[in-house]
Structure formats: C-alpha cells, structure tokens
Amino acid sequence: MQKEHWTVISLERRETVAVLTLNNPPLNVLTDELLNQLDEAINDIDRDPGIRAIVLRAAGEKAFAAGADIRQFPSLTKESGIALVEKGKKIFDKLAGGKPVICAVHGLALGAGLELVLACDIRIAEETTKLGLPETGLGILPGYGGTQRLTRLAGPGKAKELILSGEPLSGKAAFEAGLVERLVPQGEAFENAIKLAQSIASKAPLAIANAKKAIDGGVELSLAAGQELETQMFSELAETQDMQEGVKAFTEKRTANFQGK
Structure with a gap:
C-alpha cells in the first residue's frame, strides 16, 4: 500500500x-x-x-x-x-x-x-x-x-x-x-x-458503516429526528446478505463470514 x-x-x-x-x-x-x-x-x-x-x-x-x-x-x-x-x-x-x-x-x-x-x-x-x-x-x-x-x-x-x-x-x-x-x-x-x-x-461492514452514520448524524439532531435516522439506517440493513449470515452464524454457534453485501 x-x-x-x-x-x-x-x-x-x-x-x-x-x-x-x-x-x-x-x-x-x-x-x-x-x-x-x-x-x-x-x-x-x-x-x-x-x-x-x-x-x-x-x-x-x-x-x-x-x-x-x-x-x-x-x-x-x-x-x-x-x-x-x-x-x-x-x-x-x-x-x-x-x-x-x-x-x-x-x-x-x-x-x-x-x-x-x-x-x-x-x-x-x-x-x-x-x-x-x-x-x-x-x-x-x-x-x-x-x-x-x-x-x-x-x-x-x-x-x-x-x-x-x-x-x-x-x-x-x-x-x-x-x-x-x-x-x-x-x-x-x-x-x-x-x-x-x-x-x-470482524463485524458486518455495512452494519458498522450505518451505525457510525446514525451516531455521527444523530448527535446533530433532536432525539426524535435522531431516532428516525436510526430507523432508516436499520431498515437499510434488513435485507442484506450480511444480516442473514449474522443470524445464521449466531444460531449455528460459529463465526460469521461477512461479505459487505
């Protein structure tokens, strides 16, 4: 690099x-x-x-x-x-x-x-x-x-x-x-x-990115507006492959293999 x-x-x-x-x-x-x-x-x-x-x-x-x-x-x-x-x-x-x-x-x-x-x-x-x-x-x-x-x-x-x-x-x-x-x-x-x-x-990269956006963006907003931002960030993750992999890995008691998708 x-x-x-x-x-x-x-x-x-x-x-x-x-x-x-x-x-x-x-x-x-x-x-x-x-x-x-x-x-x-x-x-x-x-x-x-x-x-x-x-x-x-x-x-x-x-x-x-x-x-x-x-x-x-x-x-x-x-x-x-x-x-x-x-x-x-x-x-x-x-x-x-x-x-x-x-x-x-x-x-x-x-x-x-x-x-x-x-x-x-x-x-x-x-x-x-x-x-x-x-x-x-x-x-x-x-x-x-x-x-x-x-x-x-x-x-x-x-x-x-x-x-x-x-x-x-x-x-x-x-x-x-x-x-x-x-x-x-x-x-x-x-x-x-x-x-x-x-x-x-080691965590899901899309989840990390959205969590950071929710924290950084929410600190500038009212509590209500910040929670709306949190909901938006959560909803964007709901249909990701990483979310499915994370849940599956948890139930199977193994380390998740996140791909950022």
Missing part, C-alpha cells in the same frame, strides 16, 4: 486493518507535505473494500503530533488563512467520515495534532500523553475543527478551559474529561488500538 513518494507517512495493511503512521519525527509536525500524503492515503483506504478499520499512530517516542507548521503563519492573510484551515478541515473531515478510525496516542498531541486525534472515532491514549490546544498563545485559534469537535466531546465549558488557557491535559485528565475513550500504560496504545480495530473489522 505504501507509495514511493510518501516520505512522512507510511501505510500498511494487516489483513482487514490499515495501519496509517505519521512519520515526521521527532515532533511529527503536520506540514503541508504530510497533509498531502495523508490525504492520498485516506483516499487509497476509502477505495479498498477489503479494509474495514484504520489504526492511526505516529512514529518516534516524543510526540504523536505537536501541531501544524508555524513557519507558514507570519505570512498569512485573511484569504490564505481561509485556504489553510479549509484544506486541513477537508482532510480531517474525510478521515472522520470514512471507515472506523482508532487513534493510538502517545507523547505530545498539541494543536493540529490534537485536532487530528479528535477527528478519529475512538481514541486510546497512554498515561504519559499530553493533549492541548495552545493556539491562543500564538494569537490564533484552533482551525482544523478543534473548537467544534472538542465542544461536542467534552462540552463548551471544558472546550473553553482548554482553548482559552492553552494549558494541556495529562492522559488521565483527558480520559476523565471524555477526550479519550481508553487510557493505557506507556507503550501500549498501539497494541490496544490494533486489537480494537480487529474486533470492529
């Missing part, structure tokens, strides 16, 4: 799980080059029906990703500022809207790095992780969706606390605040993420 011109990311396939690695040490800064390669990798994953889940991780010991490339900020205008953040939002939104993504977080996850973490479906962080959005200390604000995704995860009060102060959270504090779903000892995030991704990948 790896392409020769990818120099700051790597992509490998472990059966039905794609492992996508940021590889721009020591800080894995989200440069324009890295974002371009990340975008290409996401496109490749989305086009591969054999991939059913993604694990996102980073190389090196110091950081998952310590933010965007601040060298581009001094020359920004209003117009180029819009272009900058819209590019990042588009890539992060594509990641968020595709196949299930489990993020294995270690070290520093700051600024745009944390915004990338927030764009994933499930976050597994190590106890030694530091997560924060320090942009206001640079005279800007989180522009890759951080103000919106953080608020939806942790509520407006916690979002304001982190963004307005710029102070980072420990892995434990982030777990307690709802920013991450699992907290694990140092060095164990990737192993935990792989196991969870494999579990997700």
Whole structure:
C-alpha cells in the first residue's frame, strides 16, 4: 500500500486493518507535505473494500503530533488563512467520515495534532500523553475543527478551559474529561488500538458503516429526528446478505463470514 513518494507517512495493511503512521519525527509536525500524503492515503483506504478499520499512530517516542507548521503563519492573510484551515478541515473531515478510525496516542498531541486525534472515532491514549490546544498563545485559534469537535466531546465549558488557557491535559485528565475513550500504560496504545480495530473489522461492514452514520448524524439532531435516522439506517440493513449470515452464524454457534453485501 505504501507509495514511493510518501516520505512522512507510511501505510500498511494487516489483513482487514490499515495501519496509517505519521512519520515526521521527532515532533511529527503536520506540514503541508504530510497533509498531502495523508490525504492520498485516506483516499487509497476509502477505495479498498477489503479494509474495514484504520489504526492511526505516529512514529518516534516524543510526540504523536505537536501541531501544524508555524513557519507558514507570519505570512498569512485573511484569504490564505481561509485556504489553510479549509484544506486541513477537508482532510480531517474525510478521515472522520470514512471507515472506523482508532487513534493510538502517545507523547505530545498539541494543536493540529490534537485536532487530528479528535477527528478519529475512538481514541486510546497512554498515561504519559499530553493533549492541548495552545493556539491562543500564538494569537490564533484552533482551525482544523478543534473548537467544534472538542465542544461536542467534552462540552463548551471544558472546550473553553482548554482553548482559552492553552494549558494541556495529562492522559488521565483527558480520559476523565471524555477526550479519550481508553487510557493505557506507556507503550501500549498501539497494541490496544490494533486489537480494537480487529474486533470492529470482524463485524458486518455495512452494519458498522450505518451505525457510525446514525451516531455521527444523530448527535446533530433532536432525539426524535435522531431516532428516525436510526430507523432508516436499520431498515437499510434488513435485507442484506450480511444480516442473514449474522443470524445464521449466531444460531449455528460459529463465526460469521461477512461479505459487505
């Protein structure tokens, strides 16, 4: 799956799980080059029906990703500022809207790095992780969706606390605040993420996709409208081969062989 011109990311396939690695040490800064390669990798994953889940991780010991490339900020205008953040939002939104993504977080996850973490479906962080959005200390604000995704995860009060102060959270504090779903000892995030991704990948892919649509879409709706969306997503699965296979496998006490049909 790896392409020769990818120099700051790597992509490998472990059966039905794609492992996508940021590889721009020591800080894995989200440069324009890295974002371009990340975008290409996401496109490749989305086009591969054999991939059913993604694990996102980073190389090196110091950081998952310590933010965007601040060298581009001094020359920004209003117009180029819009272009900058819209590019990042588009890539992060594509990641968020595709196949299930489990993020294995270690070290520093700051600024745009944390915004990338927030764009994933499930976050597994190590106890030694530091997560924060320090942009206001640079005279800007989180522009890759951080103000919106953080608020939806942790509520407006916690979002304001982190963004307005710029102070980072420990892995434990982030777990307690709802920013991450699992907290694990140092060095164990990737192993935990792989196991969870494999579990997700073993389920019916159409059911996984529709469940994700119901959750992501419903959070923006009233309870009544969200339940209507849930009904729609359920009904689309009712006549699938996977549903028949899942029920048959359950009654026969065997592992289901889902085909995504």
